[in-house]
Amino acid sequence: MKYRTTVGVEIHCELRTETKMFSSAPVSFHKVPNSMVNEIDLALPGTLPSVNKKAVEYALAACMALDMEIDPVVRFDRKNYYYPDLPKGYQITQQFHPVGKNGHVFLQIDGIKKEIRIERLHMEEDTAQMFHKGNHTYIDYNRAGIPLIEIVSAPEMSSGNEAAAYVEILRNTLYYLGVSDAKMEEGSLRCDINVSVRPWDSEKLGVKTEIKNLNSISNIRKAVDYEVSRQIEILDAGKEVEPVTLRFEEVSGKTVFMRRKEESVDYRYFPEPNIPAIELDPEWIGLIRANLPELPEQRRVRYLREYGLSEYEAGVLVQDKELSDYFDKMCAHTKSYKTASKYLLTGVLGYMNAGKIRPEDLKMKPADFALLCDAVTDKTVYSSQAKSILTEILEGADAKNLIQSANKGKVSDIGELAETVKQVIGENPEAVKDYKSGKDRAIGYLTGKMMKKTGGMADPAVISRLIKEEIDKSEREW
Amino acid sequence: MNYEEIRKKAYAAYNECSRLQEYLNASASLIDPESQLAELEQLSCDLPLYGEPVAVKDNVCTKIADTTASSGILQGFRPVYDAHITTLLHDAGAVMVAKTSMDELAMGGTNLSAFTGAVNNPYDLNRVSGGSSGGSAALAAAGAVRFAIGSDTGDSVRKPASYCGVIGVKPTYGRISRYGVIPYASSLDTVGYFTLNVKDAAKMLKVLAGRDDRDMTSSYEPVPDYSVNLNTDLTGKKIAVFGNVYDALEPGEVKESLDRVIDGLRKKGAAIEFVRMDPVLAESCMAVYFIISNCEASSNHSNLDGTRFGLQKEADSFTQIMMKSRTEGFSHFVRKKLLIGSYGLYEDNREEIFVKAQKVRRLIVEEYHRMCEGYDALIAPACPHGAPLKSEAENAPLSDRIEDNHMILTNFSGDPSMSVPMGFENGMPVGLLISAKAFDEAGMFRVAAEVEEITGFKDTVREVGK
Known part of the structure; x- marks a missing residue:
């Protein structure tokens, strides 16, 4: 039978505030x-919560970034349950x-563009962290009370992908906003995923089952795909899926049973009496909106429209905020956007990946890199020279000097080059024969030989033109 | 007063609280004033409560003394921080000499349920002090201290004040920070206090009132000097008598002393009128209070789980530690209330019980404000009778009659309210309740000062065991 998959996602994201959601502890x-x-995080008797204004500001910024309706009256409720981390x-x-709604x-x-609706965004506080060692459980309250936002999607996704x-898009958006580190591997962004499948024609x-606490984007894909196949297998066998809570086991790549849904507790929700309803000042909301930073989607569109980058280039750059921040810093110094992005996404990215270096740790100054891109664009240096200059400025060398000396040593005298061309043609009769029989790539081979002889100090385009001319001339002479 | 006299006064109060323990059982713990006196030497004697001995209800967190809220589950609990009012008292130069007994976690009106046993009424040791701030009321009434801190959720300052013949003040909700006061029901809890005269009541509020950023429900409303304009006559003032309560009074001493006060207030220039509220709403007070207070309490006390502080029973798992600690740490009476509170919040019950109670609370407050509209103050006997015998009080069923529960109205509305000594019934004190508009404590004190003059009950103490 054919099935349809329905996936909904709940995200918990820790906000990067100075102090906790309801206490002044750092x-x-x-x-x-x-x-x-402090005494509030430990819930010592008599303590009361005070709302962290910065956390509200961050939550509002997140609502705005996700195009949500904002409730101008902030209210809190209590969710009651007993657990050692609470x-x-x-x-x-x-x-x-x-x-937010x-x-x-x-x-x-x-x-293909697909809209996913987000049902709600709300503020809450994190729990303490528990560690189990031997027969003992240790509790670290440092995490207790850290501001969280929970973002609940509509069940509108249809695959692990x-x-x-x-x-990924939410993670990146929250990161761009500067409201969270949004690091899944460190738990500052956590997600729970609801999965269900149904026959193709069923209304x-x-x-649904819930997979708890997935800690990477790739695990989300794997866990959902596995869970879908598991549910399909159950349905194909004529059985019923049980509404359980699962966790993803990384080693086996399987979702495994955690607890039954019917064991879930009644949370006895009621309005928090210690926090009066807070009416948000429309002016303050306006100020937050006016000061929103550029978001990934806006940046992507800017790269496409203003810089003429390809979808691929824009996509890769925007995915890594620091990399694209670096790119933007370069673009303040150069108009050679295409060249800049090409070099950044090839040579520089390769260098960074090899050395596990983050963009913010690059020794190369964006202005130096920009200088090089300009030099390449206006042919002050040849791309062949640019490569070796890049290698040096990546290690912190000054670009200006390197470009100047490259420009000086450049062989641009056609007469001088013509001699070498004759030499190379004489030394490589096979390649000349190949070219004459219609194999154009022989020119590339001969150009390479030329570059070696000139130590890369000549313009490859000029060289290949000269080679072609020389061979064609000799042909006519015959 | 010089430092030596201050020292003598503090120790006299401390020793008196200690001596009275045998008779009243009013203290949960005593505080040797030595360390505080050493600090006082550095402070200015201009402070409003310089060297003044105070007793503090045992639900107010104090670093220098255990804070148990008279519950077994908080045995030996020594806070690592001071309540906001503890700091204010310290900064005003006060010397704490006792932490006072209360109904367990403030969940009662008799003070019979304290972990350390019942508090006895200074006027008759066989009778209740009233609760839940019974220890503070009893120590003030016996003259051990002239200032004592309490807290008022339904009538927990005003009822013991009425029963023990002292002044008991419940200011406007939000007037005094609750930070560091172990809660009962957060939307009703109000810090209050006891004094022996109205002037001291005005002085104490000036010390305790004001915004505290750690309590978001505390008010930014400026704090006036409550002592000025006391004892100016009441010409042009309109005072309402709570008709529903008046009508319910049996002929006798309580009614007679109330009539005398009404008469006296008229003579002082006040216009007196009788007002009444919808009797159905009036008689819903207890039910609504019972639900809201216990629902909130069931959540507020979830932190008392035996893991981080207080009583901890050994067991194999967290769940077991918690269940054993809570089962042993709370009295049967408290467990029952917490259970009822939880029940009211369950998803299936919430609309029918908790939400409905909140809606009715709003209707009651609207009706109460309608009744009080246009009056500067509302008066009524705080309680229809003097303190009952302990044996009677122990098994008394909950009453839904307005004369027994009308003090709850100002906890619902948040308005200020106080009890001042009015007279006696069979030798037991009875108080007059004076309520005013939100943040008009100054107006309330003005009426109280006149009542004090009319009745002549000022600085009245009952010596015990001498």
Whole structure:
């Protein structure tokens, strides 16, 4: 039978604020356990929450980036359950009135654009972290109370690939906004995925399962694909899918049982009485909107329209914010956008990948790189020379000097070159024969030989023209 | 007063609280004032409460003394931080001499449910002090301290004030920061206090009131000097008598003393009128209070799980530690209330129980404000009778009658309200309740000062065991 897959995604994203959601304790990572904690984070008796204004600002910025409707009255609720990582015995969240509703993003998969709607975005607080060692459980409250936003998509994705693309776009958007590190591998962005399948012609959604805590984009793809195949196998066998919570086992690539849905607790939601409803000042909202940074999609369009980059180039650049930030810094110094992107995405990216270097750690100054691109564009240096100059400026050498000396040593005297051309033709009769019999690539071979003889200091285009002319001339002479 | 006199006064209060323990059982713990006195030496004697001994209800977090809220589950709990009001008292020069007994987690009105046992009424040791701030009321009434801190969720300052014959003030919700006060029901909880005269009541509010950024419900409303304009006559003031409560009074001492006060207020120039509210809404107060307070409490006390502080029972798993600690740490009475509160919040019940209670709360408040519209103050007997015998109170069923529950109205509305001594019934004190508009504590104190003059009950203390 043919099936349709339905996927919905819930994302939890830690906000990069200075202090916690409801306390003045610092938000800080990789610190001594329980050192970034005050009486509020430990839920000592008598403590009260105070809303972090910066966290609200970040949540609002996220709502705006996702084109959501903003509730101008911020309200919080309590979600009650007992668990050792939840010191108050309840989490302060926004069950009844999420700050954002009805947003959307567009996925671009194989050139096809697909809208995924986002149902809600709400603010809440993170739990403590538990570590199990031997018979003991250790609790680190440093994470307790860190601001979170939860973003819930409509169940509108239909494959692991789409789910992965959705998370990637959200991750990148939140990162561009500067509201979160959005690092899946470190848990600052976590996602839970709901998956169901149903017969192709069925109107009713199938029974869904939830896969918890996926920690990378590729695992999202693998987990959803595996889960879809698992559910299809069950349905094909005439059985029913059980509504369970699963986790993804990286080693086996399988989703495995965690708990039954009916074991889920009643959260006894009610409005948080210690936080009065906060009416947002429209002027403040306007200010946040006016100060939104450029988002990935806007940057992509700018690269296409203003810089004339290809879809591929724009896509690769935008995916890595620091790389495209570097590119933008270069573009402040050069108009040779195409050359700049070509060099950045080949030579520089290769260098970075080999040395595991991040764009922000490059020794090469964007202005130096820009100088080189300009020199290539106006042919002050040949592309062959550019390669070796790039190698040096990547290590921090000054571009200006290198370009100048390359320009000086350049062989541009046609007469001088003509002698060498004759020499090369004389030394390579086979290649000349090949060219004469119609094999054009023999010119490339001969040009290569020429470049070697001139130490790369000649314009390859000029050389191949000279070679062609020389052979054609000798032919006529015969 | 010089430092030596201050020292003597502090130790006298401390020793008196200690002596009274045998009779009243009012203290959860005593605080040797030595370290505070050492600090006082550095402070200016111009401070409003310089060297003034105070007793503080045991749900107010204090670094220098255990804070148990009179619950077994918080045995030995020593806060690592001071409540906002603890800091304010310290900064005003006050010396804490006792943490006072209360109904367990403030969930009661008799003070019979304290982990350390019942608090006895200074006027008759067989009778209740009232609760939940019973220890503070009793120590003030017995003259051990002139200032004592309490908290008021339904009537928890005003009822013991009425029963013990002292002044008990519940200011406007948000007037005093709740930060560091172990909650009962957050939307109703108000820090309050006891004094022996109205002037001191005005002075104390000036010390405690004001915005605290750690309590988002605390108000930015400026804090006036409440002491000025006391004892100016009441010409042009309109005072309403709560008719529903008045009508319910049996003929006798309570009604007679109320009539005397009404008469006196008229003579002082006030226009007195009787007002009444819808009786159905009036009699819904207890039910609504019962639901809202216990629902909120069931969540508020979820942090008392035996893992990070307080009583911890050994067990194999977190769930077991928590269940054993909570089962042993809470009394049966509290467990029952928490259970009822949880029940009201379950998804299937929420609309029918909790949300409905909140809606009715709003209707009650609207009706209450309609009734009070145009009046500067509303008066009523705080309680229809003096303090009951402990044996009677123990098994008394919940009453839904307005005369027993009308003090809840100002917890619902957030308006300020206070009890001042009005008279006696069979030798037991009875208070007059004065309520005013939100943040008009100054107006409330003005009426109270006149009542004080009319009744002559000022600085009245009951010596115990002498």
